[in-house]
Amino acid sequence: FFESLSSAPHDPIMALSSLCLQDTRSQKLDLGIGVYRNALGQTPVFDAVKAAEQSLVAAQDSKAYVGMQGHLGFNRAMTSLILGEQWETSRVRTLQTPGASGALRLLADLIARTNADATIWLSDPSYTNHEPIFRAAGLDVRYYPYFDAATKQVNSDAMIAQLSQLGTNDVVVLHGCCHNPTGADMSLELWQQVTELSLKTGFLPFIDMAYQGFGRSLEEDAQGTRYLTTRVPSFLLASSCSKNFGLYRERVGVAMMAGHSEKASDSMLSQLLSLARNSYTMPPDHGAAIVAAILSYESLKASWQAELSHMTQHIQNTRKQLRQALEHRFNRDYSFIEQHQGMFSMLGIDTDSVHRLRTQKAIYLLDNGRLNLAGLAPSQIEYFADSLFAVERM
Ligand code: PMP
Numbered sequence: 003f004f005e006s007l008s009s010a011p012h013d014p015i016m017a018l019s020s021l022c023l024q025d026t027r028s029q030k031l032d033l034g035i036g037v038y039r040n041a042l043g044q045t046p047v048f049d050a051v052k053a054a055e056q057s058l059v060a061a062q063d064s065k066a067y068v069g070m071q072g073h074l075g076f077n078r079a080m081t082s083l084i085l086g087e088q089w090e091t092s093r094v095r096t097l098q099t100p101g102a103s104g105a106l107r108l109l110a111d112l113i114a115r116t117n118a119d120a121t122i123w124l125s126d127p128s129y130t131n132h133e134p135i136f137r138a139a140g141l142d143v144r145y146y147p148y149f150d151a152a153t154k155q156v157n158s159d160a161m162i163a164q165l166s167q168l169g170t171n172d173v174v175v176l177h178g179c180c181h182n183p184t185g186a187d188m189s190l191e192l193w194q195q196v197t198e199l200s201l202k203t204g205f206l207p208f209i210d211m212a213y214q215g216f217g218r219s220l221e222e223d224a225q226g227t228r229y230l231t232t233r234v235p236s237f238l239l240a241s242s243c244s245k246n247f248g249l250y251r252e253r254v255g256v257a258m259m260a261g262h263s264e265k266a267s268d269s270m271l272s273q274l275l276s277l278a279r280n281s282y283t284m285p286p287d288h289g290a291a292i293v294a295a296i297l298s299y300e301s302l303k304a305s306w307q308a309e310l311s312h313m314t315q316h317i318q319n320t321r322k323q324l325r326q327a328l329e330h331r332f333n334r335d336y337s338f339i340e341q342h343q344g345m346f347s348m349l350g351i352d353t354d355s356v357h358r359l360r361t362q363k364a365i366y367l368l369d370n371g372r373l374n375l376a377g378l379a380p381s382q383i384e385y386f387a388d389s390l391f392a393v394e395r396m
Contacts (some may be wrong), residue, residue, distance in 0.1 A: 014130055022366040030364035032318035036182065036345055038216075038245060038313055040375040048248050050306035054165065054288035054295035058288075068287050070275050072098020076290040079297035080256045083220065084178075084211060084241055086228050093260040094231075096272040097278070098285045102212050103240030104129065105257035109208065109238045110139035111277045112259075113173055122208075123165075123174045125149070125285065127348075127370060129182045134174060146174070148181065149184045150352060154338035156186050161194055176230075178241075179223035180210030180344020183372035187233050187343045193226035195220055197233050207234055211241040213309045216317065216376075217343035220246075223287050235262040237301070245345070246310055252289025313376075318343065320383070332394075345376040355393045363389040 015236040035046050037299045071077060077096040078283045081089055096147075099105040113120050122136045125148035133143050146160060147160035165174060176196065181187050188196070189212040200207050209227050232235050234257075243254040257274060278284065324338040328349075339347055351359075353373040359365040365386060367373050 012038070012119075013134075014016050017370065018366055022164045025364055025366075027364040029385065030366070031386065032366050033374045033386075034368055034372075035377075036245070036374055038248070038317075038345065039208045039378050039379065040313075040316065041381075043379050046247065048306055048309050050296045050309065051248060051292055053301055053305070054292045057295060058291055062291075068284060070279065070284055071096075071271075072285045073287060073290040073294050075298065076294040077256060077292055080241065080243075081258065083228065084214065084224055084239070084256075084258070085231055086221075086224065090232065092264055093262075094258060095260070095267045096105050096256050096258045097271065097274050098290050099240075099257050099278075100253040100282065100285050102210065102240045102254070102255040103135070103243060104282075104285065105240035105242075105255045106132070106135045106210065107139065107255050108274050108277050109240060109259070110136050110141060112208075112238075112273055114141055115273060115277070117171065119171060120206075121172050123172055123205075125161075125175070125177065125181070125235045127183055128175065128177075129212075130266075132210075132366070133222075140304075144251045149186055151202065151348075151350065153388045154184075154186060154342075154348070156188055156192065158189075158195070161197065165199050166203065167207065168199075168205040172203075172205040173238075174200070174205050175208045175210060176226075178209045178214065178239075179217045180213035180346070182344070183346050183348060183368065183370060184213065185342025185344055185347035186338075188226055190225055190229065193229050196231045197395065200230070202233050206238065208238040209240070210381070211239060213245050213344045214241070215246040216314055216345060217316070218308070223343075231260070235299055236260055236266070238253045241291060247289075247293055247296070247337075249289045249292065249307050252292070253286055254289035254293060271374045277330065280287060282343065314374065315377050319378065320378055323345075323380060323383050324378070325386070326376065327383050328390070329390040330385055339375075344365065345374050346372050347375060349390075351394075353392065355390070358393040358396060359389060362393065365389055369370065 019378045070261045081096045119141045123146045124132050126145035137144050146164040150157040214223045238326040241256050244250040259270045296306050319341045328336045356367050
């Protein structure tokens, strides 16, 4: 049956990760995959997660199926976390999904079911799995200008110029915060302009929020999203609990949506439920039950927030130290490293240097030069800066 089947192409992030795992050099640095590591190089389980798990084990008396929409308390809590306590309840619908990946795919399928000719617009560049997910749903994918490689900032003018050409057939994917892979975020002013454009031209905004709390704070990271979602008639949103709750392998996320009327929102949700039913039926419960517990008990919530802001602080310190280490060696301005938000930055390292770092220094970055700063321990910063200096002079 499968005799003529060829292998599927490798996912670049997963392939790099396994290459790094096989590398036996002791000084190796995995700065590829987007996983947070503390100063000791560990990705710890949050204390609040451990406590919530213990109470779940003690209290849970059944493993019977949960409803199709997942854990309703989780869905409500996540909606408040993302849209704020004041979110307008009547048109927003939320569905628990297996990670943001699951949400992206379901929402992509929803778009394809509604309008198979829609064009998905991604930022140039974007998360490496965005394009494959949308293409797998049968959708056409194009890119709008986003990152200016010279200034290492968002090229707002070029982005606005492109988006103003769009119309009702177009879907624009925006990173809620901590842009992956560049680290360059949209200012609130740019969010406001994009909102105006969406209202004027009719394109559908689709927000991917995978790192809330990893930039400035839980509230500030959601500012742009909240501005836009309270003003547009319709939006889609995918969010993840992989990073900000450290629940990567539990596969927890949400798909959120609003249509122009309550009836439209209900139809969107029912289509999403049927898409899930045709695939995995309902999402895994454990991670969502943990998040629901954390967000509903004040002491757990406070512990989680403290740990998350500690992680954010750790990344900001790494950004500061890396900037100093690079400016000490190169005669260049690296202030953008401190301006970028979240785990990633693109430092402008070309593919040749990325390959030399890998082969000669055992330092693993994505081919596009994306660096996961949250994977760089303080004790490794000097080695990284020395190595970059060495390979760039070759
Ligand atoms: N969107 C973006 C922008 C991401 O960076 C990631 C994960 N790295 C995802 C979605 C998928 O996250 P999850 O683990 O929740 O599927």
